[in-house]
Amino acid sequence: MENGKFGKYGGMFVSEVLIHALLELDEAFKKIYPTDEFQKEFHELLKDYGGRPTPLYYAKNFSKLVGFKVYLKREDLLCGGSHKLNNALGQALLAKKMGKKRLITETAAGQHGLATVMAGNICGLKTEIFMGIKDIERQALNVKKMELLGAKIKPIKTGAGVLKDAVSETLREWAACSRTTHYLMGSTVGPHPFPTIVATFQSVIGNEIKKQIFEKEGRLPNAIVCCGSGGSNALGAFKPFINEHGVRLYFVEGGGENLNAENSAAAFQIGSPCVLHGSIMQAIQDKWGQIKPSKTRAAGLNYPGRGPEISYLCEIGRVKACYAFDHEVFNAVKFICKTEGLIPALETAHAVAFVLNHPEEFHSDDIVIINFSGRGDKDIETILRFFYGFN
């Protein structure tokens, strides 16, 4: 078995029951992904169904106000409203070719669940989505969309009823049905080979950025800023730039209200190496190794663990681990609405907030790219409630 380690992070820490499914997936991915047939099908879907390439938009008003050039990589324009479709299409196609009949997954913001049922429908696979009851409540719009598209939603009541609990439950379900069902992991987390597969499918983002910025500016950017929890939109954008040492990479996690363990999701600030959901990663836990529930207003960042690869890249200093607090995030939403007429997802607004609040990180001749990972329709109620106290 290849162990899928990134430094001390990663691995395959699952029950023996699931090992065969992971080995099977690893082998299928290595065999099927490089074939011309798969590449052709995948890229056609990304283009004609997903709407790729997504634009790299020069945010002029934003740039003027911060005093350096800011580009937005418009993953909010990808069909479904976030970057999640890149990975969902890739894995659904793979699952289909592996002969699987059904997809299961978990979702928090609902973006990944939505992308999964879209991809499932295209590939003719049934879809079941595990979602914490708290997330079902706060991401109601996406729940309705998923149901309309035919997904079965399984409400998860265990724990705090959030993403961590939904991931545990999906892993348990998978143990019972892995011969016929693919677990379409939503981020660069979980046991090997998931972190590698998800990062590979998402790296279409970074590959496009590289091409587009050369077309527009004739050079590499100085910095790329991404929000994240598991790390899929960030790794997708970062991957082609890891060896470009002149490009600074910023990963912005959910600071929550403050950096108390009870109020935050900033695992790089308050977490430590941990074995969670099948791999070693940076996660928020108590001194005995019990995982703590994370907290942030952005459902999609509300996971106590950072995936193994992003954990490693932050540890070696290639990526800078940053965070934004909830109030900064809401103000960033307002800012980007006003300057560029775009409503960002609360997750995405973390990256915007970081750029706004950390002028010390940037120079006047910098070109900075923000991965605009998703749009904010799903968060309208939460945003209005924050500013006006009603909905």
Next chain:
Amino acid sequence: MDLINEKFLELRDRKEGAHIAHIYYGDPNEEFSIKLVEILVKNGVDMIEFGIPFSDPIADGPIFQASCERALNAGITPIKCINGIKKLKDLKIPIIVTTYFNIPYVIGFEKFLEMIKETGAEGILIPDLPLEEAEPYLKMIREKDLHLILQVAPTTSNERLKRILMNASGFIYLISLEGVTGSKLRINPSILKLIKDIKAQSTIPIIVGFGISKKEHAEIIIANGADGIAIGSAYARIYSKDLKNPYRKLFEIAKLAREIKIGCINGYRKRL
């Protein structure tokens, strides 16, 4: 000789299959867990799988998840568990410590092993530590004179089975079903074949677990060549129905334990 081997030899002389009970310590409190183990041992349990609760037990079904959650909410810690094991010394039965890998990982694996050794426990079982991830620790575990109980499942390939058996120690834990603890068990030919496959390659005792809840399960499994069964959720299910006063359920638990043991004995004798 170690207590696990001794126990299997003793059971062979008595012509009985082994009855292993899995509990999560501290659910709903430490006092009850100690009493529970005493009652189990008095009523036909031969070894204890002593669970250290973990916040995200991904190999466990709803009953044991709730068990972990209650124990953690009541303030259980790995250190309290370690001290709990020491309280069971007088029962003189083999104890295997079961927990998820993050617990020893955070304490430090070697330190964890030393703590386990000091309690007098015989071994450890870590459901999310498959052979490949366990490999760096095998030597350390052996040097501390502890068993690492490895698991095999209906999904394990023949090639892996061979490698797992080569590294197995104490006994091999055969997961009876594709799923989690406490699932509904239907004994099917593939399990019985797996038992045969293991016996054809190794003399290590075979314990079958996951979903065992009645005498008949134990009887069929052992009659078909397994050396014993592990049962857990079925006991926790009983006392979780009366958490205000779980002691009231000990009578019912004792009754089930005796029945399971009868299944273990009948199964073994059918084999002869």
